[in-house]
Amino acid sequence: MTKLLNKPSLFEKYTPYLLILPALTYLLFFIGIPIAQAIYLAFTEKGAFSTENLDYLLNSPFSMFKEALKYTFLLAITIIPIQVAIALGLAMLFNIKFPGRNAALYLVILPLTISDVAAGLIWYSMLSSYGFLNKLLINMGLISQPIYFFGYQYRNMEFLAIVLTEVWRATAIVFVILFAGLQMISQEHIEAAEVFGANVWQRLRYIVFPMLLPSLQAALIIRTLFALQIFGVVWILAGRDIPVLAGEAYYEQVFLKHTGVAAIYALIIAGISVAVGALYIKLFKAKYLEAGT
Amino acid sequence: MMPHEEYSIVRYYLNKIVIAGLVTIAILWVITPFVIAIAYAFTDPDQYYSISVVFPTSFTADHVKMLLALGADKAIMNSIIVAVLTIIFSFALGLPAGYAFARYTFKGKDSLKLFIIGLRMFPIMVIAVPLVTLYLRLGLNDTLLGVALAHTSMALPFVILITSSIIAGIPKELEEAAMVFGLDRKGAFIHVTMPLALPGLTAAAIFTFLMSWNEVFIASVLTLTNRTLTAFILNTAMAAVDFIKFAGAFIIIFPAMIFVFIARRYLISMWGITLR
Numbered sequence: 199m200t201k202l203l204n205k206p207s208l209f210e211k212y213t214p215y216l217l218i219l220p221a222l223t224y225l226l227f228f229i230g231i232p233i234a235q236a237i238y239l240a241f242t243e244k245g246a247f248s249t250e251n252l253d254y255l256l257n258s259p260f261s262m263f264k265e266a267l268k269y270t271f272l273l274a275i276t277i278i279p280i281q282v283a284i285a286l287g288l289a290m291l292f293n294i295k296f297p298g299r300n301a302a303l304y305l306v307i308l309p310l311t312i313s314d315v316a317a318g319l320i321w322y323s324m325l326s327s328y329g330f331l332n333k334l335l336i337n338m339g340l341i342s343q344p345i346y347f348f349g350y351q352y353r354n355m356e357f358l359a360i361v362l363t364e365v366w367r368a369t370a371i372v373f374v375i376l377f378a379g380l381q382m383i384s385q386e387h388i389e390a391a392e393v394f395g396a397n398v399w400q401r402l403r404y405i406v407f408p409m410l411l412p413s414l415q416a417a418l419i420i421r422t423l424f425a426l427q428i429f430g431v432v433w434i435l436a437g438r439d440i441p442v443l444a445g446e447a448y449y450e451q452v453f454l455k456h457t458g459v460a461a462i463y464a465l466i467i468a469g470i471s472v473a474v475g476a477l478y479i480k481l482f483k484a485k486y487l488e489a490g491t
Numbered sequence: 492m493m494p495h496e497e498y499s500i501v502r503y504y505l506n507k508i509v510i511a512g513l514v515t516i517a518i519l520w521v522i523t524p525f526v527i528a529i530a531y532a533f534t535d536p537d538q539y540y541s542i543s544v545v546f547p548t549s550f551t552a553d554h555v556k557m558l559l560a561l562g563a564d565k566a567i568m569n570s571i572i573v574a575v576l577t578i579i580f581s582f583a584l585g586l587p588a589g590y591a592f593a594r595y596t597f598k599g600k601d602s603l604k605l606f607i608i609g610l611r612m613f614p615i616m617v618i619a620v621p622l623v624t625l626y627l628r629l630g631l632n633d634t635l636l637g638v639a640l641a642h643t644s645m646a647l648p649f650v651i652l653i654t655s656s657i658i659a660g661i662p663k664e665l666e667e668a669a670m671v672f673g674l675d676r677k678g679a680f681i682h683v684t685m686p687l688a689l690p691g692l693t694a695a696a697i698f699t700f701l702m703s704w705n706e707v708f709i710a711s712v713l714t715l716t717n718r719t720l721t722a723f724i725l726n727t728a729m730a731a732v733d734f735i736k737f738a739g740a741f742i743i744i745f746p747a748m749i750f751v752f753i754a755r756r757y758l759i760s761m762w763g764i765t766l767r
Contacts, residue, residue: 214597218592221647222588225647225648229618229644232621232625236620236621288517291517302517306521308522311747311748315707319728320527321524322740323531323736333543333545337542344542444708451619464620467614474612
């Protein structure tokens with residue numbers, strides 16, 4: 199019977215490729231063509247090779263490339279460690295079984311489902327001069343004047359507002375990965391260590407942490423990739439007061455119609471992301487193939 | 492042993508209190524901004540601009556109505572059209588591929604799947620700028636179809652991986668039994684696997700909807716007059732008074748909340764698949 203079913207006709211043999219081909223073609227077309235086009239747009243002027251756009255990017259007083267690069271990385275290295283620390287704590291906490299855990303879990307990851315634009319607006323309602331935080335603190339008598347978070351003269355506070363919003367919005371991404379990682383660690387390992395007299399700290403240090411390391415690496419890399427693309431939150435809360443790579447690409451393209459310059463920004467974001475992504479593949483290829491799903 | 496045991500009981504309850512406290516803090520940290528933003532979207536201006544009113548008591552739907560009149564109504568329709576087109580395109584292309592990965596073993600399978608996982612890491616937003624030039628030539632500029640095609644390239648790797656994992660979770664034997672009883676592979680898929688996969692596929696479609704609904708960079712770059720909701724809000728909110736911003740937040744998050752509630756059972760596992 200099985201012999202009959204598995205008889206590989208020539209058509210059957212190529213079926214999986216035929217099934218995958220449309221999707222693959224679409225992806226290669228919709229990513230390959232634009233990237234080629236971006237290179238063309240970036241380095242030509244009226245059909246001839248030109249470094250005019252690059253020159254503008256690096257040297258024009260109107261270009262905020264260096265600031266954008268600085269702030270994109272500054273935001274990433276500020277936000278990611280805070281997110282990892284909070285997510286790690288949360289994952290440990292939710293790894294304990296308590297009544298209502300599923301409902302609590304659902305609430306905690308809720309910010310993951312909303313757009314970054316919405317997250318920016320939501321935190322604006324918390325931090326604006328007449329926002330919740332200022333009114334609360336004033337009525338508690340802790341401050342007498344509102345704390346100003348927005349406006350160019352309060353750039354550092356804008357930076358803080360972005361950090362708060364991103365920690366609120368995207369810590370859940372790290373949390374979901376770490377929580378899944380923790381759930382995969384077999385309870386038997388931990389119990390065995392307990393039997394042999396390992397205390398809580400030793401169990402964390404020598405069993406949980408090493409087994410969680412791959413999830414931690416995955417979370418770090420995914421978060422870094424998203425951090426390089428940061429746009430909506432920054433644009434809503436700070437506009438160009440805090441320039442970032444994607445924000446500058448948007449500004450050059452939509453407001454100044456400098457398509458070539460915007461294309462260079464696109465290529466830079468893609469380039470850095472591919473480098474980080476390659477690291478991801480390198481680190482996890484072996485692990486993934488081993489799982490064999 | 493005795494004093495030690497008493498100590499353990501105290502510690503047991505202390506532990507419980509600490510856990511409850513920490514969970515409460517985590518939930519308040521996440522929920523408070525949601526509640527405040529939604530409440531402010533409906534708060535009477537007098538109360539909002541009064542420093543002494545921390546918790547508003549007088550509400551109005553004027554801000555949301557005003558934002559809808561400013562063009563959010565059309566933007567909502569645009570967002571729905573783009574998201575539905577994205578679901579149709581990405582499932583038409585992604586479901587067959589997902590089926591192939593779940594049901595066949597073939598040469599180069601691992602490399603192909605790894606390639607798709609790699610593509611999922613690619614920052615799709617970078618295709619927006621060069622697409623403008625291509626779309627101008629194709630007549631797709633500032634069209635909803637153009638945005639949907641770009642969103643499809645963002646959603647497709649995700650749809651392939653999700654559908655593959657959903658189909659792999661349905662026993663192959665059921666399909667084979669149907670084939671023994673005379674159905675061909677296509678028939679077996681449509682009549683046996685498909686109905687079983689439907690709840691998962693629905694959840695995956697909801698996720699695709701949200702991906703498109705929430706995406707702002709591509710939509711803002713590719714459209715000018717036919718803005719989707721997030722792109723519309725991004726450009727309107729900047730110059731608007733505070734209420735319009737809060738109303739904007741409310742209109743964007745409302746459908747997301749509903750959809751997430753419907754698909755909540757699949758939430759964690761699906762993110763597990765997309766983020767791993």
